[in-house]
Every structure is written in structure tokens, then in C-alpha cells.
Amino acid sequence: MQDGRDSESPWKASSDRQTEREAKRVAVLRTAARAFNETGYHNTSLDDIARRLNVTKPTIYYYVRNKEEILFECVRIGLEMLDEASNDVNGHGGSAYDELIVVMRKYAEIVTMDFGMCVIRVGEEPLTEESRRTLRSLKRGIDRKFRRLIERGIKEGSLAPCDPKIAAFTVAGALSWIARWYSPNGGLSAQDIAAQCIDLLMNGLGKGGPSGEVRPPA
Amino acid sequence: MQDGRDSESPWKASSDRQTEREAKRVAVLRTAARAFNETGYHNTSLDDIARRLNVTKPTIYYYVRNKEEILFECVRIGLEMLDEASNDVNGHGGSAYDELIVVMRKYAEIVTMDFGMCVIRVGEEPLTEESRRTLRSLKRGIDRKFRRLIERGIKEGSLAPCDPKIAAFTVAGALSWIARWYSPNGGLSAQDIAAQCIDLLMNGLGKGGPSGEVRPPA
Known part of the structure; x- marks a missing residue:
């Protein structure tokens, strides 16, 4: 029932429609990234992605042109997330040591998430040379x-x-x-894994080793 | 001109033919691995591989059934090389620290070689679920x-x-x-890269850091 107020229009405002469309597009991409990560890019069809979202394939085509565009966008978003991992800390006056730990922690968490994992598990390899160039530059x-x-x-x-x-x-x-071995059901949280991996990278695996240093190659 | 001796037969002995066939098969696989590593699995056709070997596509089919078999074999050989990297040292009485360094050095060198690089740059992702299971088990x-x-x-x-x-x-x-970033023309030898990477893994990047240890996650 309409009472005459603008806000009661059965059509959404243009800006709301734009926001909703963008949110749905990201949902398509995220669902696709998850499918690629779980079963492989080449073993995932647009029908599989549509089924996961309870929609039909034509609905998917409303948001993306084809599977290649989906992968390109998934990897691009993942790489931009990784790129931004260092933006928050740079130039905030901390030591490079402290900053590196913060950046590494964020990086490790992102590669356990849908888009970041897709960067590592699938990557740009299946795409055209032009797309690969763009992503390699990122x-x-x-x-x-x-x-x-x-x-x-x-x-x-x-x-x-x-x-x-x-x-x-x-x-x-x-x-x-x-990203290659992490499983959400694997017992260790992404944060725990990140902390231990960073500990090893910063302090080394060989503490207390018999020689105390790496010998030169034979 | 024949002089009657068996060794002068224009047909090779059966065992020689077998050895030669196997050597040629490995040459096909190695050339394919290099092509996959350089331009990507999906961007490499059997024609491309044949061209690199100066043969025709039917000649390739004499050694392998299809592109999937080629990739499966490339990854399998690479994984077996990586697996064997630890066989020489195990149980020779050295400390685990020393053994680990030897194994790491071999591992690093193998991933800069054709088959080992193919394990990392391409991997089993494009293959069928059955092939992927076999390779994942390795x-x-x-x-x-x-x-x-x-x-x-x-x-x-x-x-x-x-x-x-x-x-x-x-x-x-x-x-x-x-394997992802190494280039034979990149200035650093595979041995130098391995030695420095292993040094970092064993001794850590954070030596002399302000806190001396990794802080717990925030």
C-alpha cells in the first residue's frame, strides 16, 4: 500500500540500485573464488557458480561477461588487498622490524581468505597475456x-x-x-599459523644449531 | 656397406631402441615443461611443443597420448626428484640440522630446473581429479x-x-x-639464491631486531 511518500516507491533510488548491484557482483566473484579454490579453475563452470548462489546462469551474466573476467577480478581484488596490507603501517614512525611483522601478519591472513587464496591457488596463469601482464604488474x-x-x-x-x-x-x-595448505577446518586458526610462520621467518629455524650458521654450499 | 657383423645391422637391438625411445620421450616432456613454465600450460599447444623439437605433432603422439599426460608426467617426475632430494642424506648419521640444509639446497636447485619448476609454476590444478589425487599423495x-x-x-x-x-x-x-621468480638470466645463480634463502630460514631475518623476538598477535 502506497501512502504517497517518495521513500515508499516500489523502485529503489538509483544510488541504492548501484550499491546493491555492486554487492551482488562481489558476491558472485567471492563465490567463484571459493569454488576455484576448492575444486580448481578448470573444474568449475559458470553453472557450478550459479548453483552455489541459487541463481541461473543468465543472472551471472548480468554481473560478469565470462569466466575469464571472473578470475581476473578475483586475482585483481586479492592482489589489491595484499598491496593495501602495507599501506596502513608505512610511514607511521615504527621500526621497519615492527612494520614488517604487521604487514606479514595481514598478508598471511589475506591469503587464507577467498580472494587472496585465489591469487595463490589459481593465479593469473589461465588468463590472456594482456591480463597476465596487468596482474604481474600489481x-x-x-x-x-x-x-x-x-x-x-x-x-x-x-x-x-x-x-x-x-x-x-x-x-x-x-x-x-x-594459501596452499590452509584449511578452515584444520585445527589451527589463520592467526596462529601466521604468528608461528612469522616467528620462524624472523628468528630462524636453526637456533641452537650445532654450527650456529649455515655452511657455504659444498 | 654391411660386413656381416650383427652390430652393423641397420636395425638397432631391441634394448637400444627401448633406451632411445625413453630418451626421446623424456626430451618431449622436458621441452613441454620448459614451454609450460615460460608461457603457461593453457597457452602452450602440442604444435608449439613439436615446433620447439623440430618434429611434427604425430611424432609427439608416438611418445605421449595428449597434453594432460604430458603435464601429469612433468609434475610426477618433478615431485619424484623433490622426494629423492632427501633420500641421499637420511640416516647417514649427520645431525638433522646438517641434513636439513643438504635437503633444502637440493630442493631449491630442483625447483629451478624444468620438471621441478613445472611442479610449482603449473602444478596439478589443470588435471583430472584422479591425477590430482595421485600427485597430491606424492x-x-x-x-x-x-x-x-x-x-x-x-x-x-x-x-x-x-x-x-x-x-x-x-x-x-x-x-x-x-621457482616462481627465478630466471636463468637474472644475475644470481640457483646455488647463490638457495644459499641465501636457506641462511634466512635457518638464522632468521630479524637478528638484532629491537625486541629480539616476535610479539604475539595484537
Whole structure:
């Protein structure tokens, strides 16, 4: 029953429609990311994604053009989340050591979430060269931030002298790998895993070792 | 010109033919692995692989049934190489600390080689569920060996007390990641990268850090 007020119109305001559409688009992407992570990109059809959302395939096409666009968006969102992990801490006056721990903790948590996990479990490999180039450029940006933070830590003496390139990749590799083996039903929370993995990366696995240092390659 | 001796027969002995066929099959697989690693599994056709080998596609079909079989074999061989990395050292009386370093060094070198790199860059994701199960079982075997070695190191006091599961994944993740970013033309040799990455994993990135230890998650 209408009582004449504008707010009672059966049609939503344009801005509300826009917001709702965007929320539904993200829901499609998130559901797709979860399906890709669980059963693989190539083993997931648009029908599978539609079924998980209780909608028909034409409804999916209202939000995305095809499966490739879905994967591109999932990986892009995941990479932007990883990229933003370092934005909150940069330049807040803390030591690089403390900042690195905060960034690593966020990174580890993001790769246990739908979009971040999709970056590692699926990634850009199935996409066209142009899409892969765009996503690889985002990856390079994340790597650059890790390197700068480590360079700063070495300079200020809070991090061990090392090659920042190799250190950044070592950290990113160990943390990214969590996405490969983490299971929400696995007994350990994402936070616990992150804390222990970071502890190992910062303090080393070889404490108290017989030689106390790594010997040069034979 | 024949002089009547058996060895001069224009047909090779059966065992020689078998050996030659196997060598050629491995050459097909290795060339395919390199192509997958460079341009992606889905962007590589059997024609591309044939072209790299200067043969025709029917020649490829003499050695393998299809692209899926090629990838399965590439990943299987890579995983068996990684699995064997720990066979030489196990039970030779060294400390777990020393053994772990030898195993890590081999692991890091294998993931910079064609088949090992294919395990990480492509992996089993594009394959059928049955193939993926077989390959995942090989992966679990490798992980189990890492965990046992780390458990032994903790017990004997040569490694820091930690959760062996998380430590094994941290090590495997950092080392596997090398396959993602390593380039033979990148200035650093696989051996140098391995040595520095292992140094970080064993001794930690945070030496001399302001707090000296990782703080608990906020």
C-alpha cells in the first residue's frame, strides 16, 4: 500500500540500485573464488557458480561477461588487498622490524581468505597475456614494497644484513604457501599459523644449531 | 656397406631402441615443461611443443597420448626428484640440522630446473581429479619427510622448538617460491639464491631486531 511518500516507491533510488548491484557482483566473484579454490579453475563452470548462489546462469551474466573476467577480478581484488596490507603501517614512525611483522601478519591472513587464496591457488596463469601482464604488474608493486621495507630495516639495523630481493621473496613465498595448505577446518586458526610462520621467518629455524650458521654450499 | 657383423645391422637391438625411445620421450616432456613454465600450460599447444623439437605433432603422439599426460608426467617426475632430494642424506648419521640444509639446497636447485619448476609454476590444478589425487599423495610424502627431519632436529636440540607442520610448510613455501621468480638470466645463480634463502630460514631475518623476538598477535 502506497501512502504517497517518495521513500515508499516500489523502485529503489538509483544510488541504492548501484550499491546493491555492486554487492551482488562481489558476491558472485567471492563465490567463484571459493569454488576455484576448492575444486580448481578448470573444474568449475559458470553453472557450478550459479548453483552455489541459487541463481541461473543468465543472472551471472548480468554481473560478469565470462569466466575469464571472473578470475581476473578475483586475482585483481586479492592482489589489491595484499598491496593495501602495507599501506596502513608505512610511514607511521615504527621500526621497519615492527612494520614488517604487521604487514606479514595481514598478508598471511589475506591469503587464507577467498580472494587472496585465489591469487595463490589459481593465479593469473589461465588468463590472456594482456591480463597476465596487468596482474604481474600489481605483483611487482607488492614485491617492491616488501623490498623497500626490508632495505629500511637493514639500514636502521633492525633486520639482518641480507639481499632484500631474496629476503622479500623468501617471506612472500613462506606466507603465500599458507594459501596452499590452509584449511578452515584444520585445527589451527589463520592467526596462529601466521604468528608461528612469522616467528620462524624472523628468528630462524636453526637456533641452537650445532654450527650456529649455515655452511657455504659444498 | 654391411660386413656381416650383427652390430652393423641397420636395425638397432631391441634394448637400444627401448633406451632411445625413453630418451626421446623424456626430451618431449622436458621441452613441454620448459614451454609450460615460460608461457603457461593453457597457452602452450602440442604444435608449439613439436615446433620447439623440430618434429611434427604425430611424432609427439608416438611418445605421449595428449597434453594432460604430458603435464601429469612433468609434475610426477618433478615431485619424484623433490622426494629423492632427501633420500641421499637420511640416516647417514649427520645431525638433522646438517641434513636439513643438504635437503633444502637440493630442493631449491630442483625447483629451478624444468620438471621441478613445472611442479610449482603449473602444478596439478589443470588435471583430472584422479591425477590430482595421485600427485597430491606424492606431495604429502615429501611434506612428511620434511616434518620428520624437523621433528628429529627439535628432539636432538639442533633446531628451534616449533610446530614441525608449520616449519615444514614455511621451508617448502620459501624454497618453492624460488621457482616462481627465478630466471636463468637474472644475475644470481640457483646455488647463490638457495644459499641465501636457506641462511634466512635457518638464522632468521630479524637478528638484532629491537625486541629480539616476535610479539604475539595484537
